[in-house]
Amino acid sequence: MDWVALRISLQVALTATALAVLVGVPLAWALARWRGRSREAASALVLAPMVLPPTVLGYYLLLAVGRGSWVGGALETLFGANLVFTWAGAALAAFVAATPFLVRTAQAGFESVDPSFAEAARTLGRGEWSIFFTVTLPLAWRPVAAGTALALARALGEFGATVMVAGSIPGRTQTMALAVYEAVQQGRASDAQALALTLTLVGVGLLAAVGIASRRVVRR
Amino acid sequence: MSVSVDIRAQVGGFSLEAAFDAPGSVALLGASGAGKTLALRALAGLLHPHAGRIALDGQVLFDAAAGVDVPTRARRLGYVFQDYALFPHLSVEANIAYGLRGRSPQATRARVGEVAGLLGIGELLARRPAQLSGGQRQRVALGRALAPEPDALLLDEPFAALDAPVRAELVAGFRTLQERTGVPTVLVTHDAAEAYLLARDVVVLDAGEVLQAGTREQVFGAPASPVVARLVGVSNVLSGTLTRVDGTEALVEAAGLGVRAPAAGLAPGAPVTVGLRPGGLDARPAEGAQANATLAADLRAGLRGGPVALRLDAGPVLTVDLGPGSLPWTGPALPARWRVQARPGAGMVWPGSPAPSHGLDASKGASTPYPER
Numbered sequence: 325m326d327w328v329a330l331r332i333s334l335q336v337a338l339t340a341t342a343l344a345v346l347v348g349v350p351l352a353w354a355l356a357r358w359r360g361r362s363r364e365a366a367s368a369l370v371l372a373p374m375v376l377p378p379t380v381l382g383y384y385l386l387l388a389v390g391r392g393s394w395v396g397g398a399l400e401t402l403f404g405a406n407l408v409f410t411w412a413g414a415a416l417a418a419f420v421a422a423t424p425f426l427v428r429t430a431q432a433g434f435e436s437v438d439p440s441f442a443e444a445a446r447t448l449g450r451g452e453w454s455i456f457f458t459v460t461l462p463l464a465w466r467p468v469a470a471g472t473a474l475a476l477a478r479a480l481g482e483f484g485a486t487v488m489v490a491g492s493i494p495g496r497t498q499t500m501a502l503a504v505y506e507a508v509q510q511g512r513a514s515d516a517q518a519l520a521l522t523l524t525l526v527g528v529g530l531l532a533a534v535g536i537a538s539r540r541v542v543r544r
Numbered sequence: 545m546s547v548s549v550d551i552r553a554q555v556g557g558f559s560l561e562a563a564f565d566a567p568g569s570v571a572l573l574g575a576s577g578a579g580k581t582l583a584l585r586a587l588a589g590l591l592h593p594h595a596g597r598i599a600l601d602g603q604v605l606f607d608a609a610a611g612v613d614v615p616t617r618a619r620r621l622g623y624v625f626q627d628y629a630l631f632p633h634l635s636v637e638a639n640i641a642y643g644l645r646g647r648s649p650q651a652t653r654a655r656v657g658e659v660a661g662l663l664g665i666g667e668l669l670a671r672r673p674a675q676l677s678g679g680q681r682q683r684v685a686l687g688r689a690l691a692p693e694p695d696a697l698l699l700d701e702p703f704a705a706l707d708a709p710v711r712a713e714l715v716a717g718f719r720t721l722q723e724r725t726g727v728p729t730v731l732v733t734h735d736a737a738e739a740y741l742l743a744r745d746v747v748v749l750d751a752g753e754v755l756q757a758g759t760r761e762q763v764f765g766a767p768a769s770p771v772v773a774r775l776v777g778v779s780n781v782l783s784g785t786l787t788r789v790d791g792t793e794a795l796v797e798a799a800g801l802g803v804r805a806p807a808a809g810l811a812p813g814a815p816v817t818v819g820l821r822p823g824g825l826d827a828r829p830a831e832g833a834q835a836n837a838t839l840a841a842d843l844r845a846g847l848r849g850g851p852v853a854l855r856l857d858a859g860p861v862l863t864v865d866l867g868p869g870s871l872p873w874t875g876p877a878l879p880a881r882w883r884v885q886a887r888p889g890a891g892m893v894w895p896g897s898p899a900p901s902h903g904l905d906a907s908k909g910a911s912t913p914y915p916e917r
Contacts, residue, residue, distance in 0.1 A: 438628040443590050443623075444625060444630075446589075447622065448643030449617045449620075449643055450642075450645070451617060454645075492654060
């Protein structure tokens with residue numbers, strides 16, 4: 325079995341999930357509280373990566389951070405490196421693909437928290453940040469955890485966007501999901517089997533975690 | 545304390561236009577959908593009116609014209625929600641301490657202990673809200689709102705979710721609490737008795753408008769209209785005719801009853817609406833020509849007396865309070881035929897025929913002995 329692929333997979337998926345939590349949880353909170361008209365449009369934009377073919381997503385990412393784009397150019401001047409064909413590029417692809425899963429689940433969780441709890445906290449003198457960390461998040465931690473597990477699973481399994489942005493370079497950007505493909509292409513049956521089994525076990529394990537976390541959404 | 549409210553708000557399809565000044569503890573009384581909760585939410589800053597002004601003790605909390613809208617967290621008002629909104633993930637102790645941020649741990653613990661002692665919930669501090677009875681939750685909600693020593697306490701139907709025996713106990717308990725803490729209160733209720741017991745001033749709301757505001761004696765003693773009368777517990781509203789004006793007193797004939805009421809610029813022959821409290825009627829068993837009513841329903845609660853429904857031979861059904869002195873009629877069966885008379889000075893008269901009131905069903909007003917719940 326290819327342990328390097330496992331290490332790259334974990335590195336990419338955990339980085340992507342951490343970013344997804346940092347960006348997705350505040351985004352989900354904002355969407356849950358947003359009462360404006362453009363809420364649905366913003367929601368659709370956030371969830372778009374879920375419905376786009378991963379290769380199309382990867383294509384857009386290439387356009388966004390590739391050599392030709394100003395973002396890519398800026399990154400290259402700043403860090404002297406480009407994201408394309410690096411593990412960081414793979415993490416970016418997995419992050420973009422995985423975040424909508426977290427946002428959708430966490431947003432539903434935040435919306436399920438009775439708004440009178442936050443109102444009560446306001447009458448007791450608390451500001452919005454304090455309320456988020458002492459009331460809203462503790463009451464919605466299960467859906468947030470479930471969304472995080474889903475995002476991790478999605479990041480681990482990411483293929484299409486990753487291969488577009490980071491390629492499939494063994495030892496550098498080749499994650500397990502990519503390694504399975506190569507193993508099959510090259511007729512390494514036992515490698516393919518081991519990789520597939522590992523990814524399956526991890527996926528099922530995460531699904532079980534989602535199930536446990538979402539069993540009860542809000543305890544009253 | 546003095547509350548001064550003059551606001552216009554639009555929520556969904558409902559429009560609220562409330563203006564009142566209350567110098568003391570005040571009750572906002574009205575049926576459900578009257579807009580009283582919206583007015584309370586506006587006071588707390590949980591709802592933003594589109595126009596108007598709100599001041600508490602002369603301090604402006606909201607002024608649309610001047611662009612003032614003090615955020616809820618800075619208004620220093622305790623708020624007791626109808627379903628209490630206790631934080632389900634926190635212990636009773638942490639719930640009460642929630643508004644005490646900025647104090648030292650010792651000071652916080654001391655204040656929580658003080659409040660818990662005041663409300664008799666010292667034994668419950670380690671529990672979660674889910675492990676409490678309805679009455680205990682209500683007291684924890686009161687404790688949480690009182691702990692930061694607010695300038696006023698706002699309460700949204702704090703007794704509505706409770707069973708009748710617990711409710712009576714907690715209403716009495718709350719009255720004691722008002723006296724002991726001296727905290728001014730703004731109470732939202734649909735229950736006339738609660739409003740009368742727990743407030744100095746009463747504001748009657750219906751369909752988003754203030755129908756009457758004044759001291760409880762003014763509002764309960766002289767309701768401005770039949771709609772207000774029904775809301776303050778005048779459950780018998782009849783149509784009548786003014787037969788004679790006798791100095792300052794009017795004699796009115798309504799469904800065969802002679803009613804005397806203060807005459808306020810009314811001329812004989814005019815159609816009027818007559819209001820009679822259940823306690824403003826005298827009823828005794830009678831036979832033959834003496835009788836003018838038939839028992840329709842016995843609504844008394846055991847031996848303590850209480851209301852009965854009597855159908856006048858002229859048609860209308862009256863709710864009559866037999867009172868605790870109603871022995872010897874507390875036996876299992878009441879007689880069928882009765883003589884009903886209006887007690888002197890018990891009647892209220894308004895010009896015009898009773899109109900089917902908006903917000904209240906006229907037949908419901910006549911057949912419900914006490915306001916709902």
